Amino acid sequence: MIKVGITGGIGSGKTTVCKVFRIMGIPVFEADQVARQLMNSDTRVRFQLVNLFGSSVYLPDQTVDRKFLSAIVFNDPSLLSGLNSIVHPAVRNAFDAWCNNQHSLYVIQEAAILFESGFYKMMDKTIVVATDEEERVQRVMKRDGISEEQVRQRIRNQWTDEQRIKMADFVINNNDNELILPQIVEIDQKIRIHG
Numbered sequence: 001m002i003k004v005g006i007t008g009g010i011g012s013g014k015t016t017v018c019k020v021f022r023i024m025g026i027p028v029f030e031a032d033q034v035a036r037q038l039m040n041s042d043t044r045v046r047f048q049l050v051n052l053f054g055s056s057v058y059l060p061d062q063t064v065d066r067k068f069l070s071a072i073v074f075n076d077p078s079l080l081s082g083l084n085s086i087v088h089p090a091v092r093n094a095f096d097a098w099c100n101n102q103h104s105l106y107v108i109q110e111a112a113i114l115f116e117s118g119f120y121k122m123m124d125k126t127i128v129v130a131t132d133e134e135e136r137v138q139r140v141m142k143r144d145g146i147s148e149e150q151v152r153q154r155i156r157n158q159w160t161d162e163q164r165i166k167m168a169d170f171v172i173n174n175n176d177n178e179l180i181l182p183q184i185v186e187i188d189q190k191i192r193i194h195g
């Protein structure tokens with residue numbers, strides 16, 4: 001089974017592109033969502049997080065306190081890598097188990113940090129959704145109701161499109177004046193023909 005990773009900056013349109021692949025019958029594994037689920041409900045992950053960050057990493061309703069977590073890892077690279085070393089292997093195992101249940105020529109993993117996390121190494125092909133920063137800022141402000149500065153700060157914490165494109169097998173341009181469907185169909189054909 002061919003494994004295809006899709007990534008892109010905040011608001012680039014990863015989820016939108018994945019929706020189209022889903023409609024075309026391609027199974028999509030959402031790594032960021034699975035990571036959140038594992039932090040909330042996987043016993044081993046919970047145990048390790050409490051060990052590293054203390055019990056206040058969980059809210060009274062037992063869901064992970066993502067604000068607390070992002071605030072403490074933001075300025076401490078060693079805690080960030082500690083967090084990653086707990087969550088990433090769990091996501092990798094979940095992805096492997098999920099793949100074993102799929103019956104399709106290829107599957108997709110959608111991950112915001114596909115390259116930064118090293119997950120791209122598990123993929124046969126990678127796709128980057130690239131969109132100009134100004135459009136991404138407008139889209140995320142509208143979608144999440146947050147300020148321009150908050151969006152730009154998140155963008156500054158991520159890789160740039162240029163860095164991602166250098167690593168990618170395929171690029172989907174999702175600017176307002178571009179149609180994504182023909183680009184997706186072309187990539188689908190290439191994956192089916194060349195693997």
Ligand code: ATP
Nearest residue numbers: 008009010011012013014015016139143174175176
């Ligand atoms: P995040 O990393 O924040 O999860 P994402 O890369 O998954 O973002 P989407 O949620 O797919 O991005 O898209 C961001 C917003 O932009 C959404 O509200 C989506 O509906 C909108 N959007 C995506 N593509 C387009 C487009 N081509 N034209 C207009 N709006 C778009």
